[in-house]
Amino acid sequence: AWRDRYPSLHLHDPVWYNHMPYLPFPETWPVLCPRDKIADWMEFYARALDLNVQTQSRVMAVHKQDERTWEVRVQITDVDRVVRTKTLRAKHVVFATGNSSHPRTPKIPGVFGGVQLHSSQYRGGRTFGDKRVVVVGSNNSGFDIVQDLWEQGAKSVTMIQRSPSLVVSTESVLKHGLGPLYRQDAPLHHEEADLVATATPYKMLIPRWIQVSNQMKETDSKLHQGLLEAGYCLDFGPDGTGLFAKSATEGGGFYINMGCAELLIRGDVDIKFATVSRFQNDTVVIKDNYTKKEENIQADVVIYATGFDTMDQWVSELCGQNVANKVGRTWGLGLGKRPKDPGPWEGELRNMWKPTTVDGLWFHGGNLAQSRHYSRFLALQLAARYIELCTPVYGVPKPTEPSNLV
Template sequence: MVSYYDVPRPQAFPDSMAPKTLSPTEVRAIAETWAFKFEAAVTSSDAAAFEDLFAPEGYWRDMVAFTSDFRSIAKDNIRQVAADRLSVAKANSVAVATPAPILDSPFEDVSYIQAHFTFKTSIGGAVGIVKLIPSTTASDYVAYVLFTTLDSVEGVTERVGANRVRGMHNARESYDESRQAEIENPEPEVIIVGGGHNGLEVAARLKMMGVKSLVIDKYKRVGDNWRLRYKSLSLHDPVYSNHLAYMPFPTTWPIWTPSGKLANFIEYYADAMELNVWTESSVVTSETYFDSDQKQWFVTIDRNGKKYTYTVSHLVLATGIGGGHPKLPPPFPGQNIFTKQIVHSANHKNGGSWQGKNALVIGACTSAHDIALDFFQNGANTTMLQRSPTYIMSVKHGVSTVNPYKEGDDTWTVDLLGEATPKLVGRLWHKRFVPRIKELDKELLDGLANAGFQLYDGMEGCGFFLNTNERSGGYYYDTGCSPHIANGDIKIKKGEIDHFTVDTVVLKDGSVLKPDIVVFATGYTGFRDTVKEILGEEYSRNMKEFWGLDREGELRGTCRDCGVPNTYYVVGPLSGARFNSKITALQIVAEKKGLLGPRYTIEVQESGKYSKFTA
């Protein structure tokens, strides 16, 4: 018997869609009827009844609540998952929740009933979102997409709002004295490597769930990972999508946040959230190991030349989206005799020293565009060498089309909605967005094409969406550079470097450039190198494939089992950090309490021997 089916990626929305004439009362009644059937199926562990809740094109995305893993399960595989996991999850107490069910219609020919609900599992509280469409074989409604995710751990109350700590009157020590004592004597249960937004938000989530952590960072100040990058850097996502967990940015904040301003806020966040952070600190690789018998990490930290050793249950690596080290191509012939400056984009600070000189930027994605514009604005004669096509959309038209966050939104609700659609289904949304954005950006894109810039619609015609999830590159949100390429201010060359001479760069088409500085905006070596540097060769070898989508469209490795024992790797933008930090913290807390259990992965299901993996 086949236990797992590899299902082709969906290519179109279902033909059956909810009629737009439904009243709010009818919408709620349909949602409540489906929720009643869902509860009946899960409480009785009836796999067949659970499968019947879905349309033929249906998908079930579960994040930990039922599978203790991240799964996006196509209809053909749902019955097997239900048969194996419903009796383990023991879901119950299903209730339709706020926001109220609605009839949603993102496109003229696409409409469905969207409903939020809550329920309980053997691990803790959970939430769900379902998109319902009419059944083609009966008079009821079935799930086009079901999303379920763990939201709390049994016996653990998040210390926020009415559950916040009380504080005290008439303390014997000043606040500064007590905080300094906590920082110097942190007694961590979890060590977090990396003090950027991801690391700090995981620390904040753990603290609110009663777990002590210590964040270590190599830089001198919290926020230096943003503060010390090139001076012109600003965020390309609007401020209202980037709020930090528990602490939104002020309503006076600019929509497009300068990196230095963000750095200062992150430093303030660590202070205000009372997170224990050691800067100028690193893991001593040779004195750090996981004891498989005790299920504990023994971690030695070098803090300004002094060593400290801690025994902790978990590690979290939050060392940035690139992973590894700045990646330069293998040396080209003659590069060793080139007398001008060569740097990686990670080491570029600003273009102020290059006025009147020639700058060559290798690459044509986000960093390359930002750096090319920086050179141009500082008076350098700038050329960009494009080696492969790039997806371009303007911030003005593109971000407003694809970004689900709006000013004043409840970010957590939008976070959940963003996670609710499996990425393989989400492709269908972006295939619709791309032509719409292209039409709005037509003048800009025509200008780029006329200048010789190579454009494309992104992987599978999905714009930036698959590019970022599969390769974390290949696109640029235009924040000002593209018009300067279109009008010739910044020159564009296509092709590859053939060789260097003493003072020139010769391309494979025979073109000769004479730059005073060459900046390689060519990415990073990868996450495995980061693990090798921090934890050593053995753990690097055991690490699972990281980043890119697995067969079900889930990101490999991040915020889930990465192959390194009791270790979570958390990466991603600010807009994703609120959810990622919470789902990571919940898994750590559940594991510490012995509630998470074995993960029901694709490989476990595929083996057909699930009983061997049960606790």
């Protein structure tokens, strides 16, 4: 999957934060790892650890065969392009699909005469070197694509920011956010740092998040001032909790600057805080979020960096809506400050790495650091059940709402 993304894709977290279990990245690696290095490493990792990985596969359905057994139907495409179906049976099923599912593309009235694609289909800006491009979306993927298009010589690039978002510098993330625990000369091994980072309950982390957010604001004051003057609308999270709260409650809504912010500030790329009203042939009609006035943008290409549906959609699609409703939402804390994270307060990330209301159904996701740390505890819970070790569960939360409500 990594090789199928745009060539300029990089991890936005530092290498010391992203080590994988058992095999840390080499010390010679860059701070921000590029796409192909990660793809190479994952292939090597699977071989080195003798992992049973089935590629070229698509899960078609996941159902309970009986009270203790799940049945998973998988469609496999062989090297000779022959498609066959295989049925797996297990006591436990783990959805380790990341925090997202299908690409989310807005429905816009009118007819557009040019090319439209979602960011998941974007393979680089070389083919758009002489085109007028509009990118809808203003988080990590949107910024990455805008920067790549500009570097590849697109005739014009316009970013449409539909809602407020957060931009922070790599410097402030390293200095105030991750640097105290995850850096080249860190006093702790990254696994020890994981324990320190995750030992504090989320309720107690909120004041700390606000403190870190304020420190990052100070470091990034010049960056933020430039973005505001360019027309970008900033959002510092619920109650000013910043980057880490946005990650925990929304699973996104931010950009860690890799150089694109400067393109907006210099005016090399246009930024519009607006919604897309409609298409008219080669024209994208937008409505300014402040003045409510309409503006026409001539375009040959529209790219939707508008994110993905939640992991919950995989549950409803593969297991059925009844199971999805019983499980409820995944991810989020229940802070109740944003539509993506409604209450009630839960205190831990919803349904992640712990028993759910559906016996034998588990969820695993997050960034590489979270996946590294919490995979151990999920594996221990599964191992305990495999050897029939008594494992008391202290209150499985009730689902917050049907998971088809996003």
